[in-house]
Amino acid sequence: MNFRAIITVWLKEMRDTVRDRRTLLSMVVLPLALMPALIVGLGKFGEYQVQKLEQQVVTVAFENAAAAPDFVTFMKSYDKVRVVEESGPLTEAVKADRVDAGLVIPDDFVQNLTSLTPVTVTFIRHSTNQNAAVAPSRIAAAVAAYNQQVLGERFVTQEIDPAVLTGVTVKEDDVATDQERGGFGLGYILPMFIVMWAITGGQYTAIDASAGEKERKTIESLLLTPVKRINIVIGKFLAVASTAMISVVASVSSMYVTLTYSGSNLFTSGTLTGTSSEAVFSLNPGTLVTLIGISLLLVLLFSAVMLTISIFAKSFKEAQSYISPAYLVIILPIVIFNSLPGLKTTLWMFALPAVNAILLFKEVLVGTYSMGHIMLTIVSLVVYSAIAIVVTTKMYERENIVLKS
């Protein structure tokens, strides 16, 4: 191993990267600017959506309204429900999105209610109408309230205290700390961003250092020097890993600063956590070091993969067309594992490349990690990275690949 040569190649590639505005943009500027914009933007958007749903008035039309005057009157008085007249067939009105919901009253509504027989009202909805998404829950709440009123009246008639309607009530006591809730929410978004920047941050450097050398016709001059290819590959690999790591650190730092100082409630509003209680975003030094350490291993793996893919191409454009599908292949299982609801992790999952990092990030953020998971993730990522570097070096030794132009 010729460390002097490795450092020479590494420094050259880093300098080249810094001088390339395109690479600099994707490496530093984009993560620094995009993360606050996304966090603040998503937070505001989430708040707006929640408020919008809460405030949305559901329009309801009745068929055979005359058969249940009390029920219709109750619905008219219910908060955020507006009863409208619809002369034509109700199904068509709902399908044409003229109303959010339709209720078909049976002729024997009053008769059945009086005789204490259950009444079935048909609820017509258009499930693909996004604007009417809140209609089922609003109508269900309104009907439940009407039922409560009817039952209350029946109990009063029979001189029974309506309080007997309530048998058991549930009082929620969440034992998760505010920090844990914050970490749980963060666990949905932070790992995805780390993976994204671990790939895209080093992507341009990987292409420039391999396919770019071919396109510029400098590769042969480089191979003519008395530096062994393994040293050239390691130098280039370190440059790709450095740029990717700078991206990851920039994005995580920018995210940290934004969440700490912007007052964004992306995580505290329950938009991601699904909880309505307060959640606090915080990263203690131990968590931060673990996150950065695992990110580094992830970056090493992705950098070697990017470099290997790029050397097959003979131009920048061709390399991009190879990397795009590879990006999808890498990111797809990660997205699936990241978004599976109620996923119960088992030990073998921590041996899956990249997926293991995602799962560990989540555990670390919530504070429920085990040393076994950490060790297996570290060992497997180190092994995969080493294999990837060996493969990259082999590719650089293949005449038909490295001199393809």
Added chain:
Amino acid sequence: MEDQATPLLDVRGLTKRFKDITAIDHVSFQARRGEIFGLLGPNGAGKTTTIRVISTVLSVTEGTATVDGFDIRKAPEEVKKQLGVLTTDIGVYERFTGRENLRYFAALYGMSPDRTEKRIDELLDLLDMRDFADRRSGTYSTGMKQKLAIARSVIHDPDLIFFDEPTAGLDVLAARTVVRFMERARDHGKCVVFSTHILHEAEKLCTRVAIIHRGIVVGDGTVESLEHATTTSNLEDAFLALVGKERRS
């Protein structure tokens, strides 16, 4: 004083196959210090492959070559230290200045910073590059890039220098610079291997030549000896006679 008679480059039965295609077939020749040796042949004859195999960029299938006694099979890194190659493609790192390009390659050749700066100064003067050496090479003209490529190929002051089609695509002034550089290197006791298909340039510069056609050396020796053997009066006619003979056989 180096022994001028001992070949600095000794190529013996060099063969390179790419799967079923034999790019060069048992190529043999010697080149000495203080001479410009011509490696002549039409496009696709195998000149570049020969250079790439000797410089260990490509692996050898059969045969071998030695550069100053170092075998390309046994000591590829040592061979690389002894030779410089001006490749046909004159690619440069365009976001680097000319000086930075040279420093990078000097570092890869393991040169000390002091020696690097002295050598760069020397080459900038020799190739008249001072005016543009500190500009990013992306802004260079073809001639400027060619000068930078020459400087890069000899930054480590090698004894053996390959010039692979160095004047192709250059204007008269730039081509003249290249020719002068080769002559100067020869005068300083270097061994210059000039690979070209432009025969009138070779006839003016080379003392000895090897004519390669379809991967086979069809003739080698001094220009006069080839003319004599083919009963022709110039290198071009000798070349056509040898290539034609090989085609008929």
